[in-house]
Amino acid sequence: MSTDPDPIALAEAAAAELARLTGVAQHDIALTLGSGWGGAADILGETVAEVPAEQVPGFHASGVAGHSGTLRSIRLANGAHALVIGARTHFYEGRGVRAVVHGVRTAAAAGAKIMVLTNGAGGVDPAFGAGEAVLISDHLNLTATSPIEGANFIDLTDLYASRLRDIARGVEPGLQEGVYVQLPGPHYETPAEIHYLRAIGGQIVGMSTALEAIAARAAGMEVLGLSLITNPAAGMGDDPLNHEEVLEAGRAAGPRLADLLSRVVAAL
Template identity: 70%
Template sequence: MPAPTLDDPSTPPTAVAQLAAAEIARRTGVERHEIALTLGSGWGRAAERLGEVVARIPAEEVPGFSASGIPGHSGTLTSIRLEGGLHALVIGARTHFYEGRGVRRVVHSVRTAAEAGAQVMVLTNGAGGIDPSWEPGTPVLISDHINLTAASPLEGATFIDVTDLYSQRLRALAREVDPSLAEGVYVQFRGPQFETPAEVRMARTMGGHIVGMSTALEAVAAREAGVEVFGISLITNLAAGISDSPLSHLEVLEAGRNAEDRLADLLSRIVARIAGDLAAR
């Protein structure tokens, strides 16, 4: 009997996530990863400071995953032992909606994290800032999102409450680490083209502060799976029309490289604070 795949609409996507989680447990020897992190553009170095690396797995060797085709993503799944004994699963193989592989593949990493035991899902990204005071390299907490992809990871009559999708409790823990952290509403566009100035004005009118091409669909899938969500964006550039500079992915990567040491330190301290909170429960 063939193994279930995400491309088979009759197969529940959680079945493939369970296979992936079982393979991760087998390859790492870790039964449960309490925290999972998806590291977007600019955040990759954070994995080095979280703790002791237990194992690195090429993503394409795990059911439902594929090698990352986006510059700035490692293409690996990494198991890390945190101080205090908890474990983190670091996902460096994000599938973006604009790649055209379907929503199931976009959120497969989140569903796998939930099946691997994650209680907290940390979603990071590189994004454009609408607030002109946010210079490239500024980290901003995500307080809410607007999904402009015209898609959802939920299948069938699945109704979930997303009123408090991005955990206020976890944002408060992050501010214990850095009280200066700003927060804003993330707007996910379909991509892969950058937003037009008119689209950015629309996002601002709708209440958005950050624009990008990931995260929102993943956050909804995490909520469906019962996982608490923490989101944080790296402002890699001012959004179209906010400044006169043209936009490019090279600019995104450069901003990430320039800020990577500071971001790695910040995220490692936030994860340590979250892990300490989980361990104390």
């Protein structure tokens, strides 16, 4: 029999501790800010509190460059509170799927009804240029796992909520949409794998988001997904792939992404 703590109970404990540390009883919206998107936290509204993630049950310091490793409570202009999760756990870190989706489950336990998931990703579709923000319309989960345990059958038909995507396009009419593919990582894909992903309908590829989105839906939240195209995927460009390229693309696009995301959140 597993001795691991129940994941829902752990999320509830994390939400209770987060409320104690921040002084905010309930958060209305939550955002996980991936590579390139972190600057949005500085302009969303008034920061009420910022907590090192490891002080909250179930969280760990971020193991990936480009992630802040904190949980931040922000009061928006309309008086609502946003929880910004800068401590994303990736599947390839080996902590298990429960750890990957703990932030999402904590956000739900803290009261959030909307989960905004962002990432830096490779462009499989040549229509998406490096530095462009793309709405996630759907996903292909190729991790060979799920955050859902037991006979709990969750409908994913409108996982990346069309209502929220419509709002985002109202704010930024030029936003394109694409199907996101999550692979386990941490290695980048081969050109043959990218050719395969294109053949089965993938347009964006990365190592996060899909598992979190499934957990968010299971927790009853609406999901909005946004990818920063940091580079052409393997075989789609002339240069080899490296993580520094991802970070540099994020730095270059950061102010523009922050502005976009702050305007979208204000409209949700």
